[in-house]
Amino acid sequence: MLPKIVTTLRDYTPRLFLADTLAGISVAMVALPLSIAIAIASGATPAQGLVTAIIGGLLISLLGGSRVQIGGPTGAFIVVVFGVIAVHGYDGLVLATFMAGVILVCAGLLRVGNLISYVPEAVVSGFTIGIAIIIATSQLGDFFGLEPGKVPADFLGKLPVLWAARETADVAATLLALVTLGLIVLFRRLLPQFPGLVIAVGLTSGVAYFLQLPVDTIVSRYGPLSGQLPMPALPAFTHDRIVELLPSAAVIAFLAGVESLLSAMVADRMIGSKHRSNAEVLAQGFANIGSSLFGGLPATGAIARTATNVRAGGKTPVAGIVHALVILGALLLFAPLAGYLAMPALSAILVLTAWNMSEPHKWKGYAAAKPSDRLLLVMTLLLTVLVDLTFAIGAGVALGLALRLRNRNIPPADWKPPER
Secondary structure, eight states, X not given: OOOHHHHHGGGOOHXXXXXXXXXXXXXXXXXXXXXXXXXXXXXXXXXXXXXXXXHHHHHHHHHOSOSSOOEEOOGGGHHHHHHHHHHHHHHHHHHHHHHHHHHHHHHHHTTOGGGGGGSOHHHHHHHHHHHHHHHHHHTHHHHHTOOOSSOOSSHHHHHHHHHHTGGGOOHHHHHHHHHHHHHHHHHHHHOTTSOXXXXXXXXXXXXXXXXXXXXXXXXXXXXXXXSSOOOOOOOOOOXXXXXXXXXXXXXXXXXXXXXXXXXHHHHHHHHTOOOOHHHHHHHHHHHHHHHHHTTOOOOEEXXXXXXXXXXXXXXSTHHHHHHHHHHHHHHHHHHHHHTTOBHHHHHHHHHHHHHHHHOGGGHHHHHTSOHHHHHHHHXXXXXHHHTOHHHHHHHHHHHHHHHHHHTTTSOOOOOOOOOO
């Protein structure tokens, strides 16, 4: 239950601080455009994504059970956040996030962090791929510069509307998105030590600005970014509202718990350490409560950003704290500049994020898995895309646990954490 920062600071040195500072700055350069893009795809404002990265990221590193975990908004939440905002409004999302934080704090105090091993891996893979498909589809409009008008939220309703708007595709927007995508991939492969996301998005957005290309930017769509943190405030509580939002809060809590513990397991394998699962769950709870008080989105451990932190030389939770403070500094000092980021460039980030979430290198393994695992994966994927993420998770976990009870002499699955 003890946060990792308490034990790591006992023998902290200036050399460790230098390594953590450099790593934190590197991760912040990745998290900045990604947090903005995730917020926009979720139906929120860019500033709300940055607030989540600052408050959620700070609390996850300060209170978490992993040495190198980086927290903030993640792609896994886009679908559920978009759905909650569409049905209950943004104030409903803030309340659901607060409730999810309370659920996670209770789960941590009850020491249920180790129960992650009983959630079937096929279920996690299924809804993750399903989320990736929905994210990629949601970005087609900005990626190709389409003007489809009002687009339905559901997957099957969205496709014909986007297809009908195909003749409105804009060459400049499409080229900008493709160039951004290509630059990000090139930087990751040839110069992984550089903050490829920021450089790629900055370059292509700069070209769009100086050439006066007819593409949307953050400013043109959302207005100027506020260069300050909002004042904290409790969400509005009523009994009916709590009951109405309880299923959404449960899904947010489940996703935050699963994603953060998976990320911590990936980090353990990269650095040869062992995280404290219950402390990590507690941290996720406090991070989501904190994010909601500042009007932010749900937060959790981010696998890609955590891996970036490790590769950049991060050694302790101080790196995650530095990452949050650097984003805060960027919000306070450079918010007007961030407003000129081009929407096609941000859509390219999310298309690549969706591709990485689907983990294509594992597809052959899925095809060779035992029939029950294939059934679980496909069922959860289809329910996520065609029905609802809440129903997909409930059905997948229920069927997975039923299959495990049938084979109750078989020990819990040996997790193979994703590499996204």
